[in-house]
Amino acid sequence: MKSAFLSGCLMFCMSAAPAFAEWGFSGGQTPNAFIQTGDMTLELQCDRLRFAPVGYADSEDIVGKQSLSIRFMKNGSTEVGSFQAGQGNATLRIVDNYPVEVVFQDSADYQFVLDQIAANAVLNLSMADQDVSYGLFDLKGSGKAIRSLRSSCGSAPQAGNNTMEAPEGVVYCGGGQIKRQIEYLILDKAQGQWDAIVTVNGKTTRAMTAYSYFGNAEPPRGFVVALLGEDRSEFLVFKDGNKNWLEYGDYQYIQCN
Template identity: 80%
Template sequence: MKNTILSACLLFCMSAAPALAEWGFSEGPSPNAFVQSNNMTLELQCDRIRFAPAGYEDSEDIVKKQGLSIRFMKNGTTEVGSFQAGQGNASVQIVDNYPVEIVFQDSADYQFVLDQIAANAVLNLSMADQDVSYGIFELKGSDKAINSMRSACGSAPKMAKGAMEAPEGVVYCGGGQVQRQIEYLIRQDTDEQWNAIVTVNGETMRAMTAYSFFGNATPPPGFVVALLGEDQSEFLVFKDGDRNWLEYGDGQYSQCN
């Protein structure tokens, strides 16, 4: 009986303890800061998080709930802040058959998460609706890895202003307090990752295309393509009959040419 109690205690302590591993940085074509344990991996990329929990069923659960609680701890027990990622502020999907990928709609939200990871001691990734952890990571050394990643992401080659010709096609206008004019062009003659060009109020940037609607089995009616800008912005393009519109941030932009 005593051995059974001790074994149960040991199992609970192991599951509740942070994954003790060194943070690393990989430059490569997609700079990232990462930490690996025996059965979990957390990867921070320039514009998204990839988390491979201990079991595939956990990945399925996160996507089914469409949410993840990112909790920042100054030690193993004291929470100093959190961010609830899910519908309304991020896309949550399974990629490469296993990891959960979280892409933030607002780059400021992601920068907040990175700041907190770099500043604290423990990270707890848990269910959005209850206090059950998918994974706990020690953050020692994360600040150095994140700084390296940010530096590499910021130094990624970008086309100078004027180097890209503004796209010519459907123009979208609208917005709330800030009015914008948005236009895009998908380059059919390239196999590069950045295969699209987006212009917002005369400022042109590169973007990549995504034709799946962030892991949802059925995209919304009229969905055509998602454009993921190099500044971490996202533009969702829709078409229904003769109506063309684009969603960016919290605003909807209708065809205006």
């Protein structure tokens, strides 16, 4: 009986312990600070974070509720601050078939999150409405990685660069809870690998074109081009007769001009 109790306690303590691993930093087109364990990953980009929990069901739960509590702890048990990401201040979505991406509407909110991660010992990503954790991360070494991230993001081209000319052409409208207007333009002169720009609700980002449909897969009827955004967004453009549409995320956007 005592052995069974100790075994159960050990399993609980292990599940409640933060993930111990080293923080790292990766530069390039999409700079990011990250920590990765055998079954979870947290990635901090210039304007958003990505969290891959243990299971896909957790990703679905977070996006379905459109809420994630980001809690900062100075040790394993004392919470010193938090940020509730959800409708009204952030967009939560599943990207690359698994991780949850949190895009902050106000950059000041994200800077607060980065400040707290760098200053504290443990990060708890949990349900907003109850004390159930999706993942705990050790923050030792996060300060150095975040300093590198901020330095790189400060010199990196930003998605909303005002020097870009907004595209003029077919306008696509639609979406779910967040309505969007989307336009794109293929550039006459490529900027390195970026040969297109895409504007979503007035915010412009660079993109590269791909005229093959997911490698060797046979494209569906009407497929024209895929636009792969610098911010890792993906747009699929279609034209069939007089019908023009674009697919972005889980939604289809129909020509509206």
